[in-house]
Amino acid sequence: MSAMKPLLIELGTEELPVKALPGLAQAFFDGVLAGLDRRGVALDRTGAKPLYTPRRLAVALPAVAETQPEQKSEVLGPYLNVALDAEGQPTRALQGFAQKAGVEWTQLERTTDARGERFVHRAVKPGARTAELLADVLSEAVAAMPIPKPMRWGANDFGFARPVHWLVVLHGGDIVDVDLLGVRSDRMSRGHRFMFDRPVWFTSPLDYVESLRAAKVLVDPDERRARIRAEVERAAADAGGSARIDAGILEEVNGLVEWPKAILCGFPREFLAVPQEALIATMEANQKFFPVLDAEGRLSERFVGVANIESKDEDEVRKGYERVIRPRFADAKFFFDEDLKQGLSAMGEGLSSVTYQAKLGTIADKAARIARLAESIASGAGVDPALARRAALLSKNDLQSRMVGEFPELQGIAGRVYALHDAALADVGDAERFELAQALDEIYMPRHAGDGIAPSKLGQVLAIAERLDTLAGGFAAGLRPTGNKDPFALRRNALGLARTLLEGGHDLVLHELVERAVALQPVQAPDVGAYDITHFVYDRLRGYYADRGAAPQQFDAVLNAVHESLPDFDARVQAVREFVRLPEAEALAAANKRIRNILRKAEGEVASTVDASRFTEEAERDLARALAGAVADTDPLLDRRDYAAVLARLAQLRPVVDTFFDRVMVNVEDAAVRRNRLALLQQLADRLGSVAAIEHLSIAQGAQG
Structure with missing residues (x-):
């Protein structure tokens, strides 16, 4: 095995873009390791990670092989019927192949594949020294870095994120000769621009981090x-x-x-x-x-x-920091004071002249739609409809404030603060005013991934109404997301709506809410309806449940069943997650899939009642009795949504279901008996599917009846 030596690569630059810096460093690190790996160079990356500062990107590996392993090659040549003539002499095809390989044709080997025997040239050559490979490795790594707008400097015809000033490439104690981005490699780096403005020389890659630390640079x-x-x-x-x-x-x-x-x-x-x-x-x-x-x-x-x-005069640095922040604070105070003079309620007067979206009207129009939605769902959420309407009508007023004009991220926050000071809300009691003010902020929750939903019920009602209108309007205006484009953040709004309904425990039917929001829009897209929007919201929940450990087929099992609300949907998902751990689960799911296949192929309408007098087999009588008992036991459980208990009780049907399919032929010639057995299976399928479409949980293909 080739000897191993530590490797150091440092690319010194002018100050790199701060937000892109971690990604650039990771890409450079990954590119170097990938280049070595492609060439078969052995390395030990124990403890290795991207190293960087604003002025440098570095890769430091504790051990990298001095050479590649032997390079083996195999090139397939012509088949024997093409390569040799009738006398066994080489044809022009074989001679050309041998000449290209640089050997006599008699030195070629033979191999056999599905089509027959053919010639093959196999060769082994010594691996190249790693030092000879690094120039190409670095060029490839730099070329693969995510730099959308490379800078050029001097008369160079190449570019990089920022001009490059030095390059260190050491393998062991030796400099590896590399010319990259207009600079030639050395063992010289540079210390801190102000506190150690002189060269830093490395004798070994192992000295890298400590040597720079001594030069007032923390490269890790x-x-x-x-x-x-x-x-x-x-x-x-x-x-x-x-x-x-x-x-x-x-x-x-x-x-x-x-x-x-x-x-x-x-x-x-x-x-x-x-x-x-x-x-x-x-x-x-x-x-x-x-x-x-x-x-x-x-x-x-x-x-x-x-x-x-580390300044010798820290007070001057402090004064500089304080000096830059005071004008910004003074502006904020001026905006705040002027906004208080106007009042939140008065700010809404200008919203009728501010376009929300060309097809959807003004921001005042949007606030009015949100108010109607909030008022219509408030009672079901235990909220005063009049208070919900009033809060919704005020929810966009702070967009006209000077504070939000300067600090857009304060939308909602400013509304909360100004509502507490608004004289026009003097008719609202202190407790209600505080609740209303909080809701003006909470309407935008969750603001980002990981953020909680609105804590108050009024805030949740506004958040639901806001997102319903945004989704319905976005789809109506033809702004449905495509690829990475989502101008109205409809994906984020859909997940926020779903989370608020679910985590807030709102027993409201999503499809009905969406229909209300769609009906309020000033335009209607002919090819988009409430169903499309509802499906879009449920799609956002796939990742939500995946993050919580629910398998895709478990999600689909509930999605394809009847459920009343998102809290109801969630209860069914949790029940399915418990059900799949039961030993009977897979067999029962497979049986239900078989039942569905049989019923789908049945001719005519399946009867809704079962005639016990037409039973001819003890197995079908046993199934009917067991099913009747299970129905009686699970009816009250379904009423109180104890879905886990429902599925656990249905799991007890497995033995009689298995016996039925072992001993009973459903599609018999006697039409009356066949119809009766199909009716029995329909009742069984209905009850097995009362919580979820459990056939989605089966990995089996399902047998034919």
């Missing part, structure tokens, strides 16, 4: 991320609070620094009068700062910035 993103978190938490604790560390902001900061240093900063307390969500949004999205919360979880007047330097 996990180490750097942990340092940022610890620094930020320490600074917040010094201020007597705790840091709000958003995972996305943490990742962005991790892509901005090579040597993180947390700086505790502050702002005037007067800005805390502004909704804290606006201040947090400014700090996080615009400046990549970390807010500091007090003991009650409220925003304090402190925040933490992360510098890419």
Whole structure:
């Protein structure tokens, strides 16, 4: 086996795009490993992972073979009837094949396949040195990286995410000669731009991480991320609070620094009068700062910035951070104060001139449709219909606020805050006003994957109505998602609707809700109906249940049965998941599939009643008695939706069902007996399918009756 040596590749660049940085590093890492693997180069990747900072992408592997293994090749040649003439001499076809292989024809071997015997050229050559392969490996890895708009620099006719300034390629202690993106490989890297602005030389790949650490560069993103978190938490604790560390902001900061240093900063307390969500949004999205919360979880007047330097004058860095944030906060306070003067109710006056969608009218039209839907479903959800209607009519007003105009992510949040201050809502009691205000925020929940549904019943009613209108309108306007395009986020809205109905325990029939929403639309798509939208919503639930361990056939078994609501659907799915663990489940599912096949092929309409006097076999009498008992036992269980108990009771029918099919021929010549047996099977199928279409659970093909 070839000797193994550590391998280091570092590509040094100007500052890489922060949001793309982790993906670029992963792609570079994967590309290098894939290139080595394609060439059969043995390697040990124990502990290896993408290494990167804003100025470098690196791959460090603990052990990579010095050479490829022997390269074996096999090229198939002509069959004997084509390769040799009647005297056994080579034809031109065989001579040409041998010449191309570089050997005499007598040196060729023979092999046999389904068509007969043929010539074959087999060769073995020594593997190439890994050092000779790395130039191509790196070129392929770079070419495969996801760079949508490569930059060009100088007079080069090639591009990359950012201009490249250095390249390190070491195998063991030796430099591997590679020319890539206009730079030639060396053992020289560079340290921190400000704190160690001089070359860093590596004698071995094993020195890489430690040598850069000494040069004030943390090249391991996990180490750097942990340092940022610890620094930020320490600074917040010094201020007597705790840091709000958003995972996305943490990742962005991790892509901005090579040597993180947390700086505790502050702002005037007067800005805390502004909704804290606006201040947090400014700090996080615009400046990549970390807010500091007090003991009650409220925003304090402190925040933490992360510098890419240990400054000798930290106060100046702090002043700089505070200086950039104050104008943004001042703008937010101005917007807030002006919005309070106008009031939430008055903001709605302008919605009739704002287009929601060309075919669907204005935002005021949409709010009116949401209000009608919310009012119609409120009673069934235990909510005051008048309050639901009023909240729905106010739900879009904050779109006209200055605050949401500047901070779109505050839609709903601003509505909640402004509702609590709106003088026009003085006729609403304090408790109802608070409930209404909360619902204006909750209407958009769940906002993203992993977010919870609206906590209040009023918020859930608004969320249901909002999504029903969005889905019905989107389909009516011809905006159904195609491929990756989903301009109205209909997939997300469908899942949000389903989750709110299901997790909120709303015993409402989805298809009926969709029909109401479709009827309210100003346009109707001729080729799209409520059924299409309902099916679209259920499709979104496939992934939801898959994440919770339900198999696709279990989902389909319930989808193809009659169910009243999404909570009812969920109860049936859970029951099916319990049923499939029973030893009788598979055989009973297969039997039901067989029954369905028999009934589907029956001529004429199957009778609804069974005549016991026409039984001729003891097995059919036993089945009829057992089925009657099961029906009597499961009727009350179905009434109270104890579906698991229903299926467990039906599982007890397996022996008599098996015996019936072993001893009874259904499709006999006697028409009366045949019809009676079909009626018995219909009753059995109806009861077996009372919870789910359990035939979908069978892996068998189903026998013929």
